[in-house]
Each structure stands twice: as structure tokens, then as C-alpha cells.
Amino acid sequence: MASPSISLCMIVKDEAENLPCCLKSVTGLVDEIIVVDTGSQDDTVAIARKLGAQVSFFPWTNSFSEARNRSLELATCDWILILDADDEFYSEDIPHLKQLVTVPEAEAYFLQTVNEMGVNDPEISLTNLTMRLFRNRPNYRYTGRVHEGIIASIMNAAGREAIKVASQVRVRHYGYLKREVDKKDKTSRNMALLQQELASRQPDNFLYYNLAVEYLRAGEYDRALEYFDLAEKNIHWEAPYASYLVRRKADCLAQMNKKLEAIQYLQERASLFPDYTDLYYHMAVLHLELRNYWQAVQMLERCLAMGAAPSNYASEAGVSGERAWLAMADAYIKIGEKERAVEVFRRQLMSNPTDLQPLARIVHLLLPLKGTPETIAYLDNFFHMATPAANLALADIFLAEGHPQQALLFLQKAIQQKAEGDCYHATAGEVFLLLGDLTRAKEHLSQISISSDHYPRSTRNLCLLYWLEESMEQAAALLSTWQEGTIKKLFQICHSFLLETVPLPSLSSEEVLSSANAFRDLVNKLLLANKLSLAEKLLPLADGEPELMMAAGKLFYRHGDETLAQYWLEEALAAGSNDSQGALYLGGIYSRHQQWEQARQVYAKALTWQPEHIEIHLAYAQIYRQQTLSILNSISGTEQVYALLNKNRPRISLCMIVKDEAEHLPRCLNSISGAVDEIIIVDTGSSDTTVQVAQQFGAKIYHYQWKHDFSAARNFALDMATGEWLLVLDADEEIPKGEDAKIRSLPLAHSVEAYCFQLINYYGHPELGHDFITDLVCRLFRNRPQYRFKRTLHEQVVDQIIAVAGEGAVKIAPIRIFHYGHLTSTVLKKNKSERNLAIIRHALSEDKDNRFLRYSLGVELLNLGQYANALEQLELSYQPGQNYTSDLVLKMVICLKELQQFEQGLQLIDQAMIEYPNFTDLQFLKGEIFMEQENYGAAAQAFSSCLTMGEAPIYYSSTHGMGGYHAHYRLGKALEATGADEQAAASYRQALAANPKFHLPLYALAGILRRTLPIEKVKQQLESCFTLPDVNAYMLLADIFTSTGEHAVSMDYLKMAAAEAGENQEAISKVAYMEGVCQARLGDYGGTLLALKDDI
Known part of the structure; x- marks a missing residue:
């Protein structure tokens, strides 16, 4: 049976430039080409005929529908494909389309249109579904003068179910490039036709929408908004264009400088289209423009978690991928959080390892931030x-x-x-x-x-x-x-400069711009090759060209020649360059030479170009401080004032409550001693040397009768503090090295009332690796009487601060607190669960309806393994919108998993991911449940999603590694269970690279290797994971081979470990015990008794 035939139907006018590309793209696809020409003055007709088209002439009647319908009347094939001259069919999709026309129940298809957007060349693309393929029937005809449609006639005849979607078949459309819009004066043309349509019939929502879009394109935003409002009135929100109406109306509001209103509008309409990623992306863009960087990051995280919008939406390429990653990194960079930007690019690379652009951005950020050795170490560790x-x-x-x-x-x-x-x-x-x-x-x-x-x-x-x-x-x-061109001309001019002959004619302004990168590259390479004299010979080329002069100045600065850098940077700025980085370099040079006024002038000038540039603001502020310190240092008798200014006031008081913390307190106070001016210690009944230790650090000691209420004790400490800012720590916490200085350097501005830090809660046994859960906690805030802690247990102050000053007054700072209170040894020593349960039950006896107390009780019961009771309390405590709700849901899922209520757990995860789409821990638990159900394919998909998502944002209580090494390891286990050993081994290696102290992948990797390789090869590969010789590494290798049943190999490693143990009694004892176990498994019971003689 012959395949159904296809007619290509087109209407054209003056399309000689575009038509060849369009018609060549359908070679081998269509059986006839119908071209209706509406009055071309160029070679369109001749080109169409040359390429095999049947050309018919049709006088333009100010109606696209009439011209389209004329082309349909001329078609003789079974199916009709609609293209415009500025369309191009994806040749690789031809087989897919040929398959579509063989489906008997299909009457028409929506195909995917990829609209290229930009000025002259494509910059971004917008995809949307367009009705382009349908059966050749006389009752299928277009309506509408402009933005014509045929869907209604097909639905009326065949019903909605006969219309299919084929998003895998694509058409590229160039008609929205600005050069095409301007060339054809599309806006004026469309506006005229729409106004005629408006005058000729009763308007509908779609007509109002199209008028709004054209007014928006014309820059008449008030009129556009008027028609958007009319289009929304009584609209059916399931209409194909409705979702994009929301996007375009938000654009209109933004153009009218109503960005907050645009955000609110998008938030309201997002409930109608919850899976339309573009709405969240554009909310993020608006937040960025308003400098609400953290809100922008949250929205971008949501975009990445949601993934690409379904094909029924008009969606811009990259809003759930590259553009979202770049925007998030840019947000972090603008607030000075370059390390977080590095992490964003790392996650981007993990999501698409074939795209190495993020790797280049990582190196670009890390080199000036960390230096060369640390940058290379980072790359070796993560990639x-x-x-x-x-x-x-x-x-x-x-x-x-x-x-x-x-x-x-x-x-x-x-x-x-x-x-x-x-x-x-x-x-x-x-x-x-x-x-x-x-x-x-x-x-x-x-x-x-x-x-x-x-x-x-x-x-x-x-x-x-x-x-x-x-x-x-x-x-x-x-x-x-x-070949002749600008680059050749540039090199020829440089050649004449090097020969010191008469130079060739200079470059034009356009040529300068197009060759600036090549010039910069050339001078940079000469400087890298230590050929300064040759580089200087090329510099006359830069005279009078701001961009080239700026390039020269920045290159000399980076190569350490501040004299030449200053000259060229000054020349560039004087000639009109608006390069902020160059201004920073020049200001730094002036500051180092104490040329304060010149530095102020260059920074002030730069801020007129880029008012939000945080580094310039900080450098500008630093000038005044440096100048003042310099003056004071030259005046005798001002040492005390100098010291006062050099401490970066305001004063900070450290507030702590303690009991029997002599072991831990020195570590805590040593970590923060340089960042605080006053230490307030409230002791609630220590019986060890805690008080004496605190006194050694100059602390003010206060004794307080314990009332089973952590908030009361905390608030007593706050009452005793005299600093303008209060820092709260516990004795089993410490500030990491170097981050105490960050506390001093925080911009304690008038608009900021508090800072949240990231709490790193270590848990388990530290000798087994560093596992931790992250939390966001408010620990630094202004000393105001209304800012006091609430709750008897798990006390918080941030809610009080927000209630008084609003959410915008609380900022997140890039500072970590290490917390060791959840380590197994500490929990057992302090008997924390029993203490906490007593406090919670006492509080509940007085306030039985307190949901937070119910949540706290559920957490403690969960920690004790009482999952059914924990779940009951967590369900009673559930309340949406609380700052702990995401953690509550997570713990409910854990309970359901442990109780083997798997389907309920999966259902709860799916519901929660709508509200918390970037909470990686929930996705990880989904994978764990699938593993329990032995659904290994679904588990692998879930763990892969975790790796794409990366670690959860810091505002979640999250276990470290859920988007990294833990996910790699569990992905390996899932893949291994499906028999994909090679892929599993790769996952185990990635887990080890991400966290070399996480040893579980070594055991799994050994099992796989042992199935395929001889023992010596396995030993070689595993040994490469360690720095040998090392007693602990040898013991671990011995244990790994014990797990694979290679006890003789284990004994060899234990002998090496014994040789390295020296006089380390703990290591000697461990080695002896492991030797005894190995001897027993080898059947050498005499050897076992000998090895264990000291333990018997």
C-alpha cells in the first residue's frame, strides 16, 4: 500500500532571501509544493519554480486566511503541511512526520515550532505548538485576517480527539528575529489588519490578546495593558494561548516599571499553570532586576527542579537549564557569594557533563578566589x-x-x-x-x-x-x-608595527570592535611569553580606541605591571570606556599609592554605569577607612583611636548558656575570639571546670537556676549583653577557621536586623566519615529588647525579628557553624533524648495544642526508633507554611518508609515536591523507597534526579550528600541491582571522588571488580584510592577484602598495618583483633587465639 502523499502549502511575498532554505529543508518529505504569491517584486517566483514549486498568483486582500485557503484549494495530496518562507523544517524529523500521516484516526497534528529570537542572529529560542499538518479536506479552512487559525474548523468536523500533538517534529521559524520584523514592518501590518478585524466583527478574547501583543511590540504599553485586561475578561483559561498571555502581560507590567505588580500577577496566575516553568523563571528575572537576589535564587531552584515545561506551553529554551544556572550564579556573584556561584556551575556540569562551559566558569571564578593549587585540587576532587x-x-x-x-x-x-x-x-x-x-x-x-x-x-x-x-x-x-577580513588586517598592522615600518591604514570603529578579542589575545600571549618589548610595539594600535586601551590596561594589571596598567586604564576611561572591572583595577592602584581622591573619583564614575556593583561599593567605602587609618597612624598619641577604628565596629557580644562544658568550651571560644568584643556565659549548674575555663577567656560569668526552659536561659544571657549586635553559640559548636573574620566584615547596615548562618550538624561516629545535616539558623542579630527567644526547646528568635522588622530585614550570610552535639558519643554522654522528652512533655502538659511541641516530640520519638508513635505526633503537628514544615514532611516520609507503608510515603513525597520542588532529600527518599520495593530502575532515576538537583538550598534542613556522594553511591547500588556493573562502578568512583572519606563505595566497588578482574588488578585499583603507606588505609583495605572473602589478602594488608602502627596502641589493638577474625575465617584457630591473647 502506497504511503499517504503530502502537499506543502505556502503563501509568500518578496521572500527570495528566505525561500531557498525553506524549500530545500523539505526535500524528500513532500510530494508537491504549492506556492501562492501575493505580489512579489523580487525573484521569489523564479526561485520557487526552480525548486519545483507550482506557483499561483493571488491578489492581496488584507486577509491571511483568504490567501492560505487559496493554497489549500490547489493542493492535491492526502495531507497538507503548512510552512512560511522564513520557516525551516528539521531534516532529521522527516521520518517522524512520514510516520504521522499513516495513523488512521488522526486528522491533524500540532508540530513544535522553534521560534528563533534575537536582533540579526538567533540568541534564544521560544518553542510552541502550531497546527501545521492536517488532512486535505474541503471543510478544513482558515479564519481570521491575521494570526489565522484552522483548529476550529477541524474540531467542528472531526472532534478534539482527532487532533494530535507531535512535539517531536520540529519547524524552525526565523520570523521573530528583529531584522525580519523590521524588514517586513510586521508590527504596523499586523496592527492594521487587527484593527480591520476589530471593526468587522464582535471581538473575542483571542483578538484582544493579539492586539495587546502588537501594542506591546510597538512599545505602547498602556494600550497593551488595556487589551491584555480585556483579553482576560471571562477567558477560558484552558485556551491554547492563555498561558502565554500571562507571560506577555507580565512583560508589559515590567516594561511599565511595575515589576512588583508583575511578580504578584505571575504568582497568582501560576496556580492556573503550576507546571509552566517559564512563569517561575520570569519571576526570578524580575527579582534579579529588583535586586531581590535570594528570592531570585529560590525561584531559579524551582525552575531547575521542575524541568522543561510540557510541550503545550510556549516556552523559552534554557529556562529550566542553562539560563537558570547562569542567572543563579550571576545572583550569587552580585552579592559577593562567588563560592556559591562555583557550586552552581558544578551542579550545572553534573546535570550535563558534555557541556564544559560551566567548567570554564568554575576555573575563572576559583583562580582569583583560591589561587592555582586550590583550584586544581578542587577539580581533582570533584571531576x-x-x-x-x-x-x-x-x-x-x-x-x-x-x-x-x-x-x-x-x-x-x-x-x-x-x-x-x-x-x-x-x-x-x-x-x-x-x-x-x-x-x-x-x-x-x-x-x-x-x-x-x-x-x-x-x-x-x-x-x-x-x-x-x-x-x-x-x-x-x-x-x-x-582570507581577507578584519583579523588578517589586524595581524598585518601588527606585523608592520613589529617591523617598525610605515603602518597600514588603521582599523575602522566596526573593525576595532570585531577584532578586540583577537588583539587582547595577541597582547596577552606576548606578555605570557615574557615578550614585553614586542607587546609594547603593538600598543599604538590601541591609541584612541577605548576598548583596546581598556584591554591593554587590564592585561598589564593581571601581569603585575601596575605602571603600564595605570596609564592604559586612565586612557581608556578618559576615552569613554565604561568597564567596571577596569575601574576597580585603577581604583585599587590609586588606593595602594594613597591617592584617595583619584580612587574616589574613579569609583564614583563607575557607579554611574553600574549602580548595583557590590565590589565597587565595598571598595569605595574602604577608601574612607583606609584614609582615616593612614592619617591616624601618622599622628602620635592616637593609638587607642586607631585600634578602635581598626576593629570594624559595631561591638558584638557572644551569648552562651552552658552546663558541664569544660571539654568543649575552649574549642568554641578559640574559634570566635577575634570576632567578638564581649563574652557572656550563663552557667545553669556546672559541676566540672566550665566556669574556670570561661574565665580564662575573659568571659563575664552569670549563674542561672535551670527552669527546664531553653528560651528563658537564652534571654537571660541576652539581657546581660552590652554589644550592639548579639552572636549566639553553644559550647559544642565552633566557627570554622577564617569565617570568624567574615562575621566582622558583614555589612551591618541600618536595613539589616539579623543574619542567618548555615548550621552544619555532624552526626554518627566521626571515625566513619563526616556525615552532617544542614540547617539555617538565626544567630547574629541586633541587641533590641523585643528580639527574644521563644519555645522551651528548639528555641528560635527569627520569628520575633520578622514580626517586628519584616522578612527583608533578615539576611543570609555565607558563614558556617560546626555543631558536634549530635555525634553519637555526645548524645549518649548527655542523654539528650531523655532530657528533651522531659522538657517537651512538661511543656505539652501546659499547652497541649502547641503544634511545634508535637513536632518536637515526633522528632525525639523518631530518633528513638518509635516510628508509629512519631508518625502520630508528626501528623498532629502538621501545619502548612511554617519554617519547619518541610522538615516535618521529610520526617513523616521516613516514618512511613520504616513502617513499610511505601505507597503512602511515595504519595506524600509527590505532594510535597509541588511545594518544595528543590528539596533533594525528598527525592532521595523516593529512591530509597523504590530500592525497598526492588524497583531498581525507578530508584536509579530518582537518584539521578538528586544529582541533577544538587544539594538542597540552605533554607532546608538537609543531609549533606543527598545531591552528591550519597546519591552517587545509591545510584551505583540501584544500577548494580539491574546488572549494569560498569555504570555502577562509575557511580561508586564518582561517590569516592566527591567525598574520599565516605568509604562504603569502596566495598561495593571491590565486589564488582572482583567479579571481573584478577586479585592483583583489584588490589592495584583500590590502593590507588589511598595515600600509602598509612596504617588506617591498610586496615580499611583489609576490611574491604574481608567483605569479598579474600582473607589471605586481608592478612597481607594487616601485616603492613602492623608495620606502620609503630607505638600507636589503639592501632595495634585494632590490627590484632582484625588478624584474629581473619585467622578464624581461614580456619587457623590457634592463630586466632594468639592474635587475641591480649583481649581474652
Whole structure:
């Protein structure tokens, strides 16, 4: 039976430029091409006929529908495909479309239109479903002068169920590029047709919507908003265009500078379209524009968790991926949180390992932040560069950052992995060129053919090499082979400068802009190659060109030549450059030379270009402090004033409540001693040396009768404090090294009332690795009498602060607190569960309806393993919208899992993920439940989702590793259960790379390796995970091989461990015990008795 035939139907006018691409894209797809021309003056008709089209002429009647319907009348095939001249069919989708027309019950199809947006070239794309394919029936006809539609006629004849969606079949549309819109004057044309339509019939919502869109495009925002409001009146929200109406109306409000109103509108309408990711992305963008960075981050996290919007929505590409990642990182960078931006890019790379752009951004941020060694250590820790391509990419990244020596490290790794090809030769040539090994550089660069994609880069480097060799004739000969263009002209001018001959005509302004990167690259490479004299010869090219002068100034600054940097930066700014980074560099130079006024002027000027640039604001403020300190330091007798100013006032009081904390208190107070001015210690009845220890640190000691109420004791400490700000810590906590200084450097501005820190709660046995749960806690706040703690247990102050000052007055600071109170040894020693239960039950006897107390009781019962009782209390405590609700739901799921109520647990997770879409721990629990159900495929998918999501945002109480090493490990277990050993082993290795102290993957990896490799190979691979010799590593290796039944191998490692133990009695005892166990499993009971003689 013959396949159904397809007619392509088009209407055109003056489309000679676009038509060839469109018609060529359907070669092999359509059986006839019908082109209706409505009055072309160019070569459109001739081109159409040449490409096989049947051309018919139809006078323009101010109606797209009439012209479309004329093309349908001429079609003779079974099916009709609709394209415009500025469309292009995806050739790879041709087989899919041919399959569609064989489906007997289908009458029509929506296809996916990919609208390219931008000025002259595509910058972003917007996808939406469009009716483009339908059966050739006489009653299927278009209506509407503009934005014509055929859906109604098909539905009336065949019903809704006959219309299908084929989002896998795509058409690229270029008609929304600004050059196309302007060329055809689409806005004026469409507006005129819509006004005619409005005058000719009773308007409907869709007509109002189209008018609103055209007024928005024309910049008439008041009129646009008027028609958007009319379009919404009595609208059926299930209409295909309704969701995009919401997006466009929000755009209109934003353009009218009503951004808060736009956010509120999007929030309201999001309930109608809860899976429309674009709405949340655009809320995030608006928050960014309003500088509400944390709110923006929350929205972007939600976008990433939601994923791409379903195909029935008009959706911009990247809003659930690349653009969301970039926007989130940008938000963190703007508030000075560059380390968080690094983590964002790491998560982005994990979500799509084939896209190495995030890796480049990570290196770009880390190098100035951490330095070269720490940057490389970070890369080694988080990324496993297992291929030559990956290592070559890293080499190129370090080259781009001006670090050829580090690029060589990764090049050598690529060579060890048998790198080859043009990419390898191009990278190697540049590395050796910049390191001065011109012979090896030439060997590599000369191997790249002119047809290679890497030829432009390599031939520029080869030209530079000839200059460095002073082989000027060879350089000239090479330049003569290049294609004419701006880059060739730039190099020819540079060549004449180096020869000190009469330079060629200078570049035009347009040529300067297009060649600025090439000029910057050229000068940078000369400086990296220590050829300052050659670089200086090229600098006249920059004269009078702000961008080139700025590039030169920044390069000299980065290479440590502040004299030349200052000259070129000053020249660039004077010539009109608005480069904020350059202004920062120049201001820094002025400050270091105590040229305070010049520094102030350059920062003030920069803030007119970029008022929100936080680094410039901080640098500007620092000038006044540095200037004052400099003056005071030169005046005798002002030492006390100098010391006062140098302490970064205001004063901070540390407030603590303690009991029997002599063991832990020194660690806590040592960690914070440089950040506080006063230490308030409230002792509730210590019987050890706690008070004496506190006195050694200069603390003010107060004794307080314990009343089984943590808030009462906390508030007593606050009452005793005299500082303007209060810092609250417990004795089993500490501030990590270096972060005490961050507390002093926090902007304690008038608009800020409190800061929340990230609490790292370590739990379990520390010798088994560092497992921890994160919380967000308010620990630094102004000393105001109305800011006091509430709740007898798990006391909080943040709710009181928000009630008084509002949410905006509480900020999140990049400061961590390490908390050791949940370690098993501490919990047992202090008998915390019994103490907490007594406090909670006493409080409940007085306030039985208190839901937070019920929640606290549920948590304690959960910790004791009483899951049924815990679940009962947690259900009684449930209340949406509380700051602990997400944790309450998490703990309810844990109870349901432990009680084997799996389906209820999964249902609760799905419901909760709507409210908490970026709470990775819930997704991880879903994977664990699937593992319990032996649904390993679903488990693997859940754990993979955890890795895409990354660690949960800091405002959740979250277990570290749920979006990292724990998820890698559990993904490995799920894959191994399906028989995918190779993939499982890769997951185990990634878990180890993410956390080398997490040892469980080693046991699982050993099991897989032992099934496929000889024992010596297994030993070799596992030993590579350790730094040997090391007694603990040998004991761990012994235990791993005990788990695989290789007891003789275990004994070998234990002998090595004994040799390394020295006089470490604890290690000697452990080794002896393990030897005894091994001897018993080998059947050597005499050896067992001998090994365990000291323990018997």
C-alpha cells in the first residue's frame, strides 16, 4: 500500500532571501509544493519554480486566511503541511512526520515550532505548538485576517480527539528575529489588519490578546495593558494561548516599571499553570532586576527542579537549564557569594557533563578566589577527567585564563591517554608556544590542515611564533595565505608595527570592535611569553580606541605591571570606556599609592554605569577607612583611636548558656575570639571546670537556676549583653577557621536586623566519615529588647525579628557553624533524648495544642526508633507554611518508609515536591523507597534526579550528600541491582571522588571488580584510592577484602598495618583483633587465639 502523499502549502511575498532554505529543508518529505504569491517584486517566483514549486498568483486582500485557503484549494495530496518562507523544517524529523500521516484516526497534528529570537542572529529560542499538518479536506479552512487559525474548523468536523500533538517534529521559524520584523514592518501590518478585524466583527478574547501583543511590540504599553485586561475578561483559561498571555502581560507590567505588580500577577496566575516553568523563571528575572537576589535564587531552584515545561506551553529554551544556572550564579556573584556561584556551575556540569562551559566558569571564578593549587585540587576532587578530550578542554581553559604551566599538566594527562587529532595539536602548540618551547610548538601547529576547524587558532599562533623567532618573512608569507577580513588586517598592522615600518591604514570603529578579542589575545600571549618589548610595539594600535586601551590596561594589571596598567586604564576611561572591572583595577592602584581622591573619583564614575556593583561599593567605602587609618597612624598619641577604628565596629557580644562544658568550651571560644568584643556565659549548674575555663577567656560569668526552659536561659544571657549586635553559640559548636573574620566584615547596615548562618550538624561516629545535616539558623542579630527567644526547646528568635522588622530585614550570610552535639558519643554522654522528652512533655502538659511541641516530640520519638508513635505526633503537628514544615514532611516520609507503608510515603513525597520542588532529600527518599520495593530502575532515576538537583538550598534542613556522594553511591547500588556493573562502578568512583572519606563505595566497588578482574588488578585499583603507606588505609583495605572473602589478602594488608602502627596502641589493638577474625575465617584457630591473647 502506497504511503499517504503530502502537499506543502505556502503563501509568500518578496521572500527570495528566505525561500531557498525553506524549500530545500523539505526535500524528500513532500510530494508537491504549492506556492501562492501575493505580489512579489523580487525573484521569489523564479526561485520557487526552480525548486519545483507550482506557483499561483493571488491578489492581496488584507486577509491571511483568504490567501492560505487559496493554497489549500490547489493542493492535491492526502495531507497538507503548512510552512512560511522564513520557516525551516528539521531534516532529521522527516521520518517522524512520514510516520504521522499513516495513523488512521488522526486528522491533524500540532508540530513544535522553534521560534528563533534575537536582533540579526538567533540568541534564544521560544518553542510552541502550531497546527501545521492536517488532512486535505474541503471543510478544513482558515479564519481570521491575521494570526489565522484552522483548529476550529477541524474540531467542528472531526472532534478534539482527532487532533494530535507531535512535539517531536520540529519547524524552525526565523520570523521573530528583529531584522525580519523590521524588514517586513510586521508590527504596523499586523496592527492594521487587527484593527480591520476589530471593526468587522464582535471581538473575542483571542483578538484582544493579539492586539495587546502588537501594542506591546510597538512599545505602547498602556494600550497593551488595556487589551491584555480585556483579553482576560471571562477567558477560558484552558485556551491554547492563555498561558502565554500571562507571560506577555507580565512583560508589559515590567516594561511599565511595575515589576512588583508583575511578580504578584505571575504568582497568582501560576496556580492556573503550576507546571509552566517559564512563569517561575520570569519571576526570578524580575527579582534579579529588583535586586531581590535570594528570592531570585529560590525561584531559579524551582525552575531547575521542575524541568522543561510540557510541550503545550510556549516556552523559552534554557529556562529550566542553562539560563537558570547562569542567572543563579550571576545572583550569587552580585552579592559577593562567588563560592556559591562555583557550586552552581558544578551542579550545572553534573546535570550535563558534555557541556564544559560551566567548567570554564568554575576555573575563572576559583583562580582569583583560591589561587592555582586550590583550584586544581578542587577539580581533582570533584571531576574525574577520564578522556583526552576532557583534559584537553581543561588545558584550553587554563590557557584562556593565562596559566600555560597549569595547562601543561592537563595536556600531559591527555598525552598519557593517547590524545591525537587537530584539537590536541592546536592545544599542545599553544602550550609550548607560551612556555617558550618554539620547536615543539611548531611541530604541533604545522600538522593542522587548512580545512580543519582548529586552523584559524593554530595559524594565528604560528604567526606569533614566527614573530617570536624574528622570522618576519615567514610570518608575512603565512599572512598572505589568509582570507581577507578584519583579523588578517589586524595581524598585518601588527606585523608592520613589529617591523617598525610605515603602518597600514588603521582599523575602522566596526573593525576595532570585531577584532578586540583577537588583539587582547595577541597582547596577552606576548606578555605570557615574557615578550614585553614586542607587546609594547603593538600598543599604538590601541591609541584612541577605548576598548583596546581598556584591554591593554587590564592585561598589564593581571601581569603585575601596575605602571603600564595605570596609564592604559586612565586612557581608556578618559576615552569613554565604561568597564567596571577596569575601574576597580585603577581604583585599587590609586588606593595602594594613597591617592584617595583619584580612587574616589574613579569609583564614583563607575557607579554611574553600574549602580548595583557590590565590589565597587565595598571598595569605595574602604577608601574612607583606609584614609582615616593612614592619617591616624601618622599622628602620635592616637593609638587607642586607631585600634578602635581598626576593629570594624559595631561591638558584638557572644551569648552562651552552658552546663558541664569544660571539654568543649575552649574549642568554641578559640574559634570566635577575634570576632567578638564581649563574652557572656550563663552557667545553669556546672559541676566540672566550665566556669574556670570561661574565665580564662575573659568571659563575664552569670549563674542561672535551670527552669527546664531553653528560651528563658537564652534571654537571660541576652539581657546581660552590652554589644550592639548579639552572636549566639553553644559550647559544642565552633566557627570554622577564617569565617570568624567574615562575621566582622558583614555589612551591618541600618536595613539589616539579623543574619542567618548555615548550621552544619555532624552526626554518627566521626571515625566513619563526616556525615552532617544542614540547617539555617538565626544567630547574629541586633541587641533590641523585643528580639527574644521563644519555645522551651528548639528555641528560635527569627520569628520575633520578622514580626517586628519584616522578612527583608533578615539576611543570609555565607558563614558556617560546626555543631558536634549530635555525634553519637555526645548524645549518649548527655542523654539528650531523655532530657528533651522531659522538657517537651512538661511543656505539652501546659499547652497541649502547641503544634511545634508535637513536632518536637515526633522528632525525639523518631530518633528513638518509635516510628508509629512519631508518625502520630508528626501528623498532629502538621501545619502548612511554617519554617519547619518541610522538615516535618521529610520526617513523616521516613516514618512511613520504616513502617513499610511505601505507597503512602511515595504519595506524600509527590505532594510535597509541588511545594518544595528543590528539596533533594525528598527525592532521595523516593529512591530509597523504590530500592525497598526492588524497583531498581525507578530508584536509579530518582537518584539521578538528586544529582541533577544538587544539594538542597540552605533554607532546608538537609543531609549533606543527598545531591552528591550519597546519591552517587545509591545510584551505583540501584544500577548494580539491574546488572549494569560498569555504570555502577562509575557511580561508586564518582561517590569516592566527591567525598574520599565516605568509604562504603569502596566495598561495593571491590565486589564488582572482583567479579571481573584478577586479585592483583583489584588490589592495584583500590590502593590507588589511598595515600600509602598509612596504617588506617591498610586496615580499611583489609576490611574491604574481608567483605569479598579474600582473607589471605586481608592478612597481607594487616601485616603492613602492623608495620606502620609503630607505638600507636589503639592501632595495634585494632590490627590484632582484625588478624584474629581473619585467622578464624581461614580456619587457623590457634592463630586466632594468639592474635587475641591480649583481649581474652
